[in-house]
Amino acid sequence: MRPLSAALAFASALVVSTTAGGFLCSGLSVRVAWAGIACGAVTAVAAWVKTVPRKQVRLNFWDWLMFGIFALASLRAFLWIIYTRGDEICVLSPNNLGDLSLHLNLIRYLSSGIAFWPESSILSKVPLTYPVGADLLNSVLETCGVETIRGLVWVGLAGAALAGYALWLWGGAFGIAAFLFNGGLAGFAVLRTLQVEDFQSDMVWKNLFLSMFVTQRGLLFAVPAGLFLLHAWRERYFRGSGHVIPLWLQLLIYASLPLFNIHAFLFLSVVLFAIFATSLLDPNLGNGVRLGQRASEKRQMTSPSSATIANTNRRLGDLPRIVTGLSREVFVLVALAAVPATVAILLVTGFLSASSGIRWSPGWITGESGWDLWVWVWNFGLALPLCLALAFMLLLDRDREARCFVWTAVCVFALCCFVSFAPWEWDNMKLMLWSWIVIAPYLWAKLLARMKPAARVAICVVLFFSGSVSLVGGLDARHGYVIARRSELDGWRHAIGGIPAAVRFACVPDYNHPLILLGRKVACGYEGHLWSHGLDYRRDLTVLREALGGQASWRSVAPLLDVEWLALRKSDIPDAKPPGDPPPDAAFGALYDLRPLLKQGPASQGSPQLQPQPVD
Numbered sequence: 001m002r003p004l005s006a007a008l009a010f011a012s013a014l015v016v017s018t019t020a021g022g023f024l025c026s027g028l029s030v031r032v033a034w035a036g037i038a039c040g041a042v043t044a045v046a047a048w049v050k051t052v053p054r055k056q057v058r059l060n061f062w063d064w065l066m067f068g069i070f071a072l073a074s075l076r077a078f079l080w081i082i083y084t085r086g087d088e089i090c091v092l093s094p095n096n097l098g099d100l101s102l103h104l105n106l107i108r109y110l111s112s113g114i115a116f117w118p119e120s121s122i123l124s125k126v127p128l129t130y131p132v133g134a135d136l137l138n139s140v141l142e143t144c145g146v147e148t149i150r151g152l153v154w155v156g157l158a159g160a161a162l163a164g165y166a167l168w169l170w171g172g173a174f175g176i177a178a179f180l181f182n183g184g185l186a187g188f189a190v191l192r193t194l195q196v197e198d199f200q201s202d203m204v205w206k207n208l209f210l211s212m213f214v215t216q217r218g219l220l221f222a223v224p225a226g227l228f229l230l231h232a233w234r235e236r237y238f239r240g241s242g243h244v245i246p247l248w249l250q251l252l253i254y255a256s257l258p259l260f261n262i263h264a265f266l267f268l269s270v271v272l273f274a275i276f277a278t279s280l281l282d283p284n285l286g287n288g289v290r291l292g293q294r295a296s297e298k299r300q301m302t303s304p305s306s307a308t309i310a311n312t313n314r315r316l317g318d319l320p321r322i323v324t325g326l327s328r329e330v331f332v333l334v335a336l337a338a339v340p341a342t343v344a345i346l347l348v349t350g351f352l353s354a355s356s357g358i359r360w361s362p363g364w365i366t367g368e369s370g371w372d373l374w375v376w377v378w379n380f381g382l383a384l385p386l387c388l389a390l391a392f393m394l395l396l397d398r399d400r401e402a403r404c405f406v407w408t409a410v411c412v413f414a415l416c417c418f419v420s421f422a423p424w425e426w427d428n429m430k431l432m433l434w435s436w437i438v439i440a441p442y443l444w445a446k447l448l449a450r451m452k453p454a455a456r457v458a459i460c461v462v463l464f465f466s467g468s469v470s471l472v473g474g475l476d477a478r479h480g481y482v483i484a485r486r487s488e489l490d491g492w493r494h495a496i497g498g499i500p501a502a503v504r505f506a507c508v509p510d511y512n513h514p515l516i517l518l519g520r521k522v523a524c525g526y527e528g529h530l531w532s533h534g535l536d537y538r539r540d541l542t543v544l545r546e547a548l549g550g551q552a553s554w555r556s557v558a559p560l561l562d563v564e565w566l567a568l569r570k571s572d573i574p575d576a577k578p579p580g581d582p583p584p585d586a587a588f589g590a591l592y593d594l595r596p597l598l599k600q601g602p603a604s605q606g607s608p609q610l611q612p613q614p615v616d
Contacts, residue, residue, distance in 0.1 A: 108519020159220025187466025
């Protein structure tokens with residue numbers, strides 16, 4: 001418990017203090033990075049001291065088994081998250097081909113000393129719109145001398161270790177299994193093909209570990225942080241355990257969460273609202289243990305009738321104090337977090353410049369199939385009917401804790417089935433993930449644990465078989481996808497070494513362009529990144545393509561795109577027309593300095609031929 005508390009406090013304080021230092025010192029420097037590390041270390045020590053230690057729990061066979069599987073999966077995924085194979089730089093997961101390229105860009109872009117809050121590195125004249133918390137943490141490591149790939153491995157393994165413990169803390173062995181092996185029925189195809197594959201890769205309800213945790217780097221912090229806060233709130237407000245962690249630590253983690261993953265922050269905010277509403281409706285919330293002890297003592301001293309009367313009078317007398325006490329705690333936490341969390345949201349959304357993409361989209365899960373029941377069954381298997389059955393069971397079971405968390409999670413999941421909360425509908429999974437994780441322990445305790453062993457085993461097999469097949473198929477040795485070559489990156493790194501980090505380049509939009517991987521600013525990046533981030537990029541992309549194809553002059557286009565240099569790879573030609581001589585045959589590409597064109601002004605006649613600066 002204390003190591004988790006200290007690690008999360010360290011990461012939160014490091015990112016918050018580094019962000020503030022970036023504003024004060026006009027960018028991330030060695031001094032700012034080490035100051036952030038020092039601030040994080042002091043906060044971690046304070047969190048360790050102030051966190052109430054958890055009572056030792058003896059792990060059973062299933063706990064050890066799930067910890068072992070989670071450790072093996074994490075080691076495989078993050079030790080090979082990016083690796084070299086001869087001259088090739090590879091990623092293990094096909095889901096990371098585009099995502100990791102953007103993270104490499106952000107890590108190196110932020111560590112280059114660019115002024116805060118920086119412009120977008122993938123689109124001209126707009127602010128950066130991305131939760132950069134995890135990437136900023138890696139930027140700090142890189143600024144302090146840790147090589148990029150090594151830093152990615154370190155942070156990945158640390159985040160996985162914290163997430164594994166937090167999953168067990170929240171839901172035990174079943175909670176870890178629900179995260180590792182979620183799936184529907186697609187994986188049963190292995191019985192027909194006898195080939196282990198990630199059969200869920202084309203489904204909507206993909207394996208969460210492969211499709212989300214390994215690729216969405218913000219979840220390395222958000223999953224353990226969110227589950228840690230949920231555990232603390234559950235213990236405090238429903239189980240009478242007092243303050244598991246102090247208010248200031250809850251405030252730090254909760255308010256900084258938008259810098260890492262805004263969807264986790266939104267889900268936790270909904271949970272807080274549900275707890276607040278429950279505390280108003282139920283005056284005994286969070287006081288069950290204390291009230292039960294007092295009633296027991298009263299019964300020993302009085303007759304049954306007088307005990308009932310005394311207990312009723314005491315509850316009526318304590319009602320204002322209980323309601324104002326518990327609901328006030330939630331209100332104070334949200335009120336204190338409102339300003340810093342709002343600032344964080346404004347930063348990661350480019351001061352609300354990015355499109356939210358919120359719209360009514362009831363058919364996004366089934367797609368062209370319409371309301372086909374089989375699509376739902378194939379995607380979710382038993383998970384959906386079991387969760388619905390649990391939600392209805394709680395109408396009769398007056399468990400306040402289960403009602404609060406399960407009903408809230410079911411409502412969020414149901415809303416995400418009909419409303420899209422992002423330009424790319426599948427990003428709803430960033431919310432639906434939390435619904436499934438939160439429901440998992442109650443699904444076990446309230447439903448499965450009460451069944452006969454044979455029925456319980458059968459349901460768990462159907463529930464987790466497909467996801468386990470996908471997990472093995474997604475991490476096996478057949479994978480490995482090239483995103484770059486070391487020799488080519490070294491050539492481009494040397495060629496642009498003298499060009500300031502603030503300079504923006506024009507280049508062919510590609511997710512693994514050397515300039516993207518080296519952390520440089522480009523006029524218009526990969527279209528998949530721009531579209532999914534809600535950026536208005538179409539005009540700039542059209543103008544860029546016209547200039548690259550020779551239909552527009554760089555003299556008129558360069559000011560519109562705010563670019564000073566053009567970078568062309570050898571493979572970009574002849575589709576892209578160089579504004580001068582092509583690069584030599586032996587070169588990887590060429591750089592063209594557009595600044596002489598800009599100095600001539602729009603009234604100048606002719607288009608001079610620019611001399612290429614070879615990249616070799």
